[in-house]
Every structure is written in C-alpha cells, then in structure tokens.
Amino acid sequence: MSKIESLSERAELRFWGWGYADEHLSAQEDQLVEGMVSVMAPNNTEIAPPSIDDFDLPPPRLELPEVFTAFVSTTKYDRLVHSYGKSYPDIVRMFLHQIDNPPDWVAFPKTEQQISELLAYASKNNIAVIPFGGGTSVCGGVESDIGEDYQASVSLDLEHFNKVLDVDPISRSARVQGGTLGPDIERQLKPHGFTLRHFPQSFRFSTLGGWVATRAGGHFASVYTHIDDFVESTRLVTPSGVMETRRLPGSGAGPSADRMVLGSEGTLGVITEAWVRLQSLPVWKASVTVTFQSFSQGVEAVRLISQSGLFPSNCRLLDESEVHANHLASESCALLVLGFESADHPVTPKMERALIIANDCGGKYTDVKYINTQDQVIKPESADSTAAAWRNTFIRMPYYRNRMVGFGIIADTFETAITWDKFDQLYEGIKRGMEKAILEITGNTGLVSCRFTHIYPDGPAPYFSFYALGDTKGDLSNALKNWRQIKHAANELVVNLGGTITHHHAVGRDHKTGYEQQTSKLYRQTLIATKQTLDPAGILNPGALIDPIKRVFTSP
Ligand SMILES: Cc1cc2nc3c(=O)[nH]c(=O)nc-3n(C[C@H](O)[C@H](O)[C@H](O)COP(=O)(O)OP(=O)(O)OC[C@H]3O[C@@H](n4cnc5c(N)ncnc54)[C@H](O)[C@@H]3O)c2cc1C
Incomplete structure (x- = not known):
C-alpha cells in the first residue's frame, strides 16, 4: 500500500492524477x-x-x-x-x-x-x-x-483544519476552518438546514482556504458564485502575526482587508478560518435545455438574459464544438443549459421570461423541468436529460483525462472573462489562434471548444477546452514540450485579445506572465510591499503570483 506511514488521515489519493486511489472508470x-x-x-x-x-x-x-x-x-x-x-x-x-x-x-x-x-x-x-x-x-x-x-x-x-466551528442561523453565516473539503462543509452545514452552495468542478477535493486563496468560481452562473461574495471575514496566520477581519455584512471603511486575502494564493499568509455567508437549501428549481442553430444566436440570448435582471443559477452556453465533443446532439447546434432556483419563491415566472428572450433569439426547447422539493412535484420526469448527460461528463472528465494522458493526448482547459463588446473578437481569435497553434506545434489538427461558465451583465466568462495529439508515437516528454508551447500561445491570445489571464483558476506560476501584462507595475509593487510587511523573509509560496521576493525586492 502506497499510503503506509503517511501522516495524512485522508483516504488514499491517486498521487499521480485525479481522484482517490480506489476510484476507477466503469x-x-x-x-x-x-x-x-x-x-x-x-x-x-x-x-x-x-x-x-x-x-x-x-x-x-x-x-x-x-x-x-x-x-x-x-x-x-x-x-x-x-x-x-x-x-x-x-x-x-x-x-x-x-x-x-x-x-x-x-x-x-x-x-x-x-x-x-x-x-x-x-x-x-x-x-x-x-x-x-x-x-x-x-x-x-x-x-x-x-x-x-x-x-x-x-x-x-491544512487537512486537520477541517471543521465548521460556528453557525449563526440569524445572520446565516458560519465560521469554517481553512482546510475543510467541499463535501465536509456541506455535510456539517446540512443539519442546520443551510448550504454554502459553492460547487466548483473540483468540489470533492478542494478546500475553503484554497477557494479563498484562489478566488474560486462555483458551478452557478450568476450572482452568488465566486467565493469572494461568500466571504464575511477572514483569519490569516502570517510570519508577522495573525491578521483577522471583523464580521460585517458590508463596509465602506477603506480598502477591504478581506479583498487582499482573497486571491493571495498562499503568498501573504495561511488562511486558517473564514466566516462565510450561507444560503437556505433551494426548494423551487427549474431547468431546460435550449438549442440554437448558431453559437452567435445563443450568445445574444445569454447577453440579453444576463442584462434582464433575472439572474439564472445556470446559464451554460456550449458552442457547436463542445456539443459535438460531448455527443449532446445529432446535428450541429449550440446549446444553452438554463436553470433557476430559489429557497423562497417559485421560479416559474423567471424561467418563462428567460425562455421568451431565448426564443426571440432563435432558441428552441421542448420540456422544462420544474421541481418543488417540498411537495416532491417533479414534471415531466424525462425532461432535461441532455443537461444531466452533460453534467455527468463534466464531473467525470478529470477521471477520463487520467487515462488519456497515457496515450499521449493533451487534454487541457483555460478560462477568461471579457466584456460583451469584445467577446466575438476574443472567441474567434482564440478558436482560430489555438487551432493554428496546435497544428503548427504538433503537426496535427486539434479540437478547441468553448462554453460559458459564468455570466455578468457586462460580459461572459468563456471557458475553453482543447485536445491535441501530443506526440504521434506517444512520446510523453515531447507531448509535454508541445503542451508548453500551446499553453504559451493560449496565454498570449487571452491577454492580447483583452481578456483576463484567469477568471477563476488563479495565477499560480503558469499564468504569472499574463498577470504581469494585465496589471500595472505600480500595483504589483504595492502588492510586494504588502508581502514584505506580512512575510518579511519572503518564505511564503515564492514564485506564485508575484516573483520570488529576493529577486523582486532588489529590482522592483
Ligand atoms: C478537475 C478540476 C476542476 C476544477 N474546477 C474548478 C472550478 O470549477 N472552479 C474553480 O475556481 N477552480 C477549479 N479548479 C481549480 C482548483 O480546484 C481551485 O483553484 C481551488 O480553489 C483550489 O483549492 P485547493 O483547496 O485544492 O487549493 P490548492 O490547490 O491546495 O492551493 C491553491 C493555491 O491556494 C493556496 N492555498 C491553499 N490553501 C490555502 C490556505 N488555507 N491559506 C493560504 N493559501 C492557501 C496554495 O498555496 C495555492 O497557491 C479545478 C481544478 C481541477 C483539477
């Protein structure tokens, strides 16, 4: 057994890939x-x-x-x-x-x-x-x-920092330790009738502290979905002492200290706790799959829905390549998975209005699935199977990738956000640019597809997946070399076309050049000065987000 003598009390992880060691493909x-x-x-x-x-x-x-x-x-x-x-x-x-x-x-x-x-x-x-x-x-x-x-x-x-320490049912918030995994947070909140309702694709294996440190994005399309919006206060253990913020629903007192902790990526301190805003478990739900002849029709529908004040919980638009790759339709089309939910009121009127907008843009749908969990009214049973099929592939994809790597296939994703006025140019630029880069670098055609993960009134967060044959003989070191060049091309395209280097995957080491391109030198110097105060010896995660401290401090 590989885990013998480990100090970890977690179940054995697949050390080389995604999942627990005993989880396998069917x-x-x-x-x-x-x-x-x-x-x-x-x-x-x-x-x-x-x-x-x-x-x-x-x-x-x-x-x-x-x-x-x-x-x-x-x-x-x-x-x-x-x-x-x-x-x-x-x-x-x-x-x-x-x-x-x-x-x-x-x-x-x-x-x-x-x-x-x-x-x-x-x-x-x-x-x-x-x-x-x-x-x-x-x-x-x-x-x-x-x-x-x-x-x-x-x-x-932080695996031992794994508890929900307090629940305040009046204000609907909870004090949660930084190392608590997604399922453990929900399990501990459930008896109180609450949910954090933050479900990134990596939910089972990622933690509250990681989400805060990387400004993670959850599964839902609009309103409460970025972890930023759930954080009420934070506790950061730094080499210079503990920095804790006051629990407040909002505050206009100067720049927000929590906003500095959010996205700090382990470079300023260790997030041991945060108070987070909770929600009641949803009772009313509605979901539907809408098809469009073209992606651009779907984009227009989503733009109008995002600006309508309806705020859908799910508004995932898949382009034709994404639909094709996931076998979701027999003919070429774009597909919108649209959903609403509420713990307080029926969502039927919202869904009906959103469908009118989608329909005006050429969208077609059959059954809408409505659920009222209190009355157990579900109709019709068969509706929305396309959304369920897509969701299943989405959750299982990291397990599929474990195997695809061994065949020399490059399977990767990147994500960004852009204002609506620049979206078409970004989308076309990335699709064409990535297809060209993959062909030139590997000598073979690849697949590049796109979907929206989040939507805002002023723009979407497009998420791109790409697949390429890393090496025709299955030489993985050549595949890795080729991936580096393709990733470099992706980073350049995203930033040069006006997007952010990351919408929710964080900067880390791989996106640092892009982060430097999109932020001003003065801002980065401010960040470094903050780090110098909290971490004077520069020991915390050197190389992630900002340059190793010694290098930068001598020549800012
Ligand atoms: C298959 C897959 C799907 C994913 N889906 C999503 C998604 O839907 N949405 C999304 O936002 N991201 C997603 N990610 C990326 C990743 O899951 C997120 O960045 C997540 O927030 C990382 O959490 P973690 O606990 O695993 O952190 P880690 O990976 O352990 O750490 C990430 C960063 O945060 C720092 N850090 C971690 N914990 C702390 C702490 N307590 N205090 C200070 N710094 C800390 C680390 O030093 C590091 O810089 C996905 C990743 C994979 C592999």
Missing part, C-alpha cells in the same frame, strides 16, 4: 475514452500510470528540529502527493517519473500555534513554505518551484 467509461483515443491517437500504445515504487526522491536537504517531527512527514507518498497540483503538465510529469521540485517535508499542523512556530523557523532559516489545501491547483500553485534562493521547502497541508 467499463462503459473505459469504452468512451478508447473511442476518443481511436480518433485522436489511433497508433499510440497506452503507457501505464506510475506506481510509487517507480520514484526515488532525494532525501530532505535539511534536518528539522525535533519540535516539528510529530507533525512533519518525509514519506514518499506524502512528498509525491504534495509535489504537484492536478494540471495536465502535473499529471504527465508523473507519468514521466519526473518530480522537478519535491518538497523536502510535508507538515500537517493541528493548531495555529504549530503553524506560527513553523513560519517563524522557516523565516529564520530561509525555508520556503507552500500552503496546501486540496492540491487541485491547475496553474502550478502548490509546486515547490521556488528558485535557487532557499535552503529547502515545506508543503503546509
């Missing part, structure tokens, strides 16, 4: 993946995923004092699990048995005191500390890629 899912492989990589032989015995990690570069040994691990399993996040290059490097920057230790503190002591020791001894929630980063956020300036690195896992 026979039907295996067939589905093989179907994709037969089209994309017909001549490649599958490379088996790695086993823990394939790895030989260098010993830790330093010895830690005894005071830390009770909660610090050096086992191979713990160091491997904490070596990477879950992006395509993370998984392919595991297949290649290539661990570029293993952390020297993995710490599993149980108290804030232990975190403070570790931060103090690391500050004195020039050791980098990388906060680790669920490790689902897709932008190099948790890798100990810290440059040459540090003696060693420690991955700081």
Whole structure:
C-alpha cells in the first residue's frame, strides 16, 4: 500500500492524477475514452500510470528540529502527493517519473500555534513554505518551484483544519476552518438546514482556504458564485502575526482587508478560518435545455438574459464544438443549459421570461423541468436529460483525462472573462489562434471548444477546452514540450485579445506572465510591499503570483 506511514488521515489519493486511489472508470467509461483515443491517437500504445515504487526522491536537504517531527512527514507518498497540483503538465510529469521540485517535508499542523512556530523557523532559516489545501491547483500553485534562493521547502497541508466551528442561523453565516473539503462543509452545514452552495468542478477535493486563496468560481452562473461574495471575514496566520477581519455584512471603511486575502494564493499568509455567508437549501428549481442553430444566436440570448435582471443559477452556453465533443446532439447546434432556483419563491415566472428572450433569439426547447422539493412535484420526469448527460461528463472528465494522458493526448482547459463588446473578437481569435497553434506545434489538427461558465451583465466568462495529439508515437516528454508551447500561445491570445489571464483558476506560476501584462507595475509593487510587511523573509509560496521576493525586492 502506497499510503503506509503517511501522516495524512485522508483516504488514499491517486498521487499521480485525479481522484482517490480506489476510484476507477466503469467499463462503459473505459469504452468512451478508447473511442476518443481511436480518433485522436489511433497508433499510440497506452503507457501505464506510475506506481510509487517507480520514484526515488532525494532525501530532505535539511534536518528539522525535533519540535516539528510529530507533525512533519518525509514519506514518499506524502512528498509525491504534495509535489504537484492536478494540471495536465502535473499529471504527465508523473507519468514521466519526473518530480522537478519535491518538497523536502510535508507538515500537517493541528493548531495555529504549530503553524506560527513553523513560519517563524522557516523565516529564520530561509525555508520556503507552500500552503496546501486540496492540491487541485491547475496553474502550478502548490509546486515547490521556488528558485535557487532557499535552503529547502515545506508543503503546509491544512487537512486537520477541517471543521465548521460556528453557525449563526440569524445572520446565516458560519465560521469554517481553512482546510475543510467541499463535501465536509456541506455535510456539517446540512443539519442546520443551510448550504454554502459553492460547487466548483473540483468540489470533492478542494478546500475553503484554497477557494479563498484562489478566488474560486462555483458551478452557478450568476450572482452568488465566486467565493469572494461568500466571504464575511477572514483569519490569516502570517510570519508577522495573525491578521483577522471583523464580521460585517458590508463596509465602506477603506480598502477591504478581506479583498487582499482573497486571491493571495498562499503568498501573504495561511488562511486558517473564514466566516462565510450561507444560503437556505433551494426548494423551487427549474431547468431546460435550449438549442440554437448558431453559437452567435445563443450568445445574444445569454447577453440579453444576463442584462434582464433575472439572474439564472445556470446559464451554460456550449458552442457547436463542445456539443459535438460531448455527443449532446445529432446535428450541429449550440446549446444553452438554463436553470433557476430559489429557497423562497417559485421560479416559474423567471424561467418563462428567460425562455421568451431565448426564443426571440432563435432558441428552441421542448420540456422544462420544474421541481418543488417540498411537495416532491417533479414534471415531466424525462425532461432535461441532455443537461444531466452533460453534467455527468463534466464531473467525470478529470477521471477520463487520467487515462488519456497515457496515450499521449493533451487534454487541457483555460478560462477568461471579457466584456460583451469584445467577446466575438476574443472567441474567434482564440478558436482560430489555438487551432493554428496546435497544428503548427504538433503537426496535427486539434479540437478547441468553448462554453460559458459564468455570466455578468457586462460580459461572459468563456471557458475553453482543447485536445491535441501530443506526440504521434506517444512520446510523453515531447507531448509535454508541445503542451508548453500551446499553453504559451493560449496565454498570449487571452491577454492580447483583452481578456483576463484567469477568471477563476488563479495565477499560480503558469499564468504569472499574463498577470504581469494585465496589471500595472505600480500595483504589483504595492502588492510586494504588502508581502514584505506580512512575510518579511519572503518564505511564503515564492514564485506564485508575484516573483520570488529576493529577486523582486532588489529590482522592483
Ligand atoms: C478537475 C478540476 C476542476 C476544477 N474546477 C474548478 C472550478 O470549477 N472552479 C474553480 O475556481 N477552480 C477549479 N479548479 C481549480 C482548483 O480546484 C481551485 O483553484 C481551488 O480553489 C483550489 O483549492 P485547493 O483547496 O485544492 O487549493 P490548492 O490547490 O491546495 O492551493 C491553491 C493555491 O491556494 C493556496 N492555498 C491553499 N490553501 C490555502 C490556505 N488555507 N491559506 C493560504 N493559501 C492557501 C496554495 O498555496 C495555492 O497557491 C479545478 C481544478 C481541477 C483539477
């Protein structure tokens, strides 16, 4: 067993990819993946995923004092699990048995005191500390890629900070510890009749602290969906002390301290707790699938719906390539998965109005599915199966990718946001630009598809998926090299066409150049000055979000 002697109390994770170690594809899912492989990589032989015995990690570069040994691990399993996040290059490097920057230790503190002591020791001894929630980063956020300036690195896992500590039913908020995984938050809130209702695709494996640190986006399309809007107050343990904010529903008192913690990506401190705003469990729900002859008709419908004040909970528009890739329709069309929900009032009038707008733009639909969970009235049973099929593929896709990597297939996503006036140009530019880049880099045609994950009155958040044959002979190191070039092209296209380098996946290490392009130097210097106050020795997650402190401080 790979997890022997681990200090982690979590179920064994698949250290090299997505999921728990004992989760596997069903026979039907295996067939589905093989179907994709037969089209994309017909001549490649599958490379088996790695086993823990394939790895030989260098010993830790330093010895830690005894005071830390009770909660610090050096086992191979713990160091491997904490070596990477879950992006395509993370998984392919595991297949290649290539661990570029293993952390020297993995710490599993149980108290804030232990975190403070570790931060103090690391500050004195020039050791980098990388906060680790669920490790689902897709932008190099948790890798100990810290440059040459540090003696060693420690991955700081918050898994023991896993409780809902208080629930205030009057204000509808809860105090939740930073390392609590999505399902554990919902399980602990359920007896109180509340939900946080924050469901990123990575929900099962990611944590509240990770969501706050990366400004995660949930499943819902509008209004309360970014974790930003749920945060009432935060508690940050830094090398300079604890910074806690006051619980307030809103405040006009100066720049918001919580807004500084949100998106700090482990570079300013460790988020040990946050008060978060809750919601009652929804009672009324309505959902429907609308088809459009063209994506541009769907875009117009979504723009009008986003500006109508209806605020749908789901408004996921899929372009023709996304519909085709997911086998959701027999003919070419764009597809809108539209939904409303409320804990307080029926949503039928909202759905009816949104459908009039969609219909005016050429949208066609058959059954609307209405649910009233109190009365158990569900009609009609068969409605909305397309949405269910899409949702299932969406949740299972990271498991499919585990296998596709071994065939040399590059499967990756990136996301952005853009105002409506520039959307068409961005969409066309990215589609054409990515298709060209994939062809030039790999010598083969790839697939680039798009859907909206979130909508705002002033613009959508488009999410692009791309698939390419990384290497015609299944050479994974060449596939990795090609991915780097394709990713570089994607970053350039997104920023040059006016979008943000990330809408919810965070900056990490992989998006840092784009982040620098879209922010002013003065702002970045302000951020660095803040870091200097909270983390004077520059030990916290060096290299993520902003440059390693020593480099930047000498030449800002
Ligand atoms: C298959 C898949 C689907 C995804 N779907 C979504 C999605 O729908 N929406 C979305 O927003 N993202 C998504 N992501 C990206 C990722 O899940 C998010 O960025 C998530 O918020 C990371 O949470 P985590 O707990 O795993 O953090 P980690 O990956 O452990 O860490 C991410 C960053 O936050 C820092 N950090 C973590 N915990 C703390 C803490 N307590 N204090 C200070 N810093 C901390 C880390 O140092 C790192 O910089 C997805 C990723 C994958 C692989």
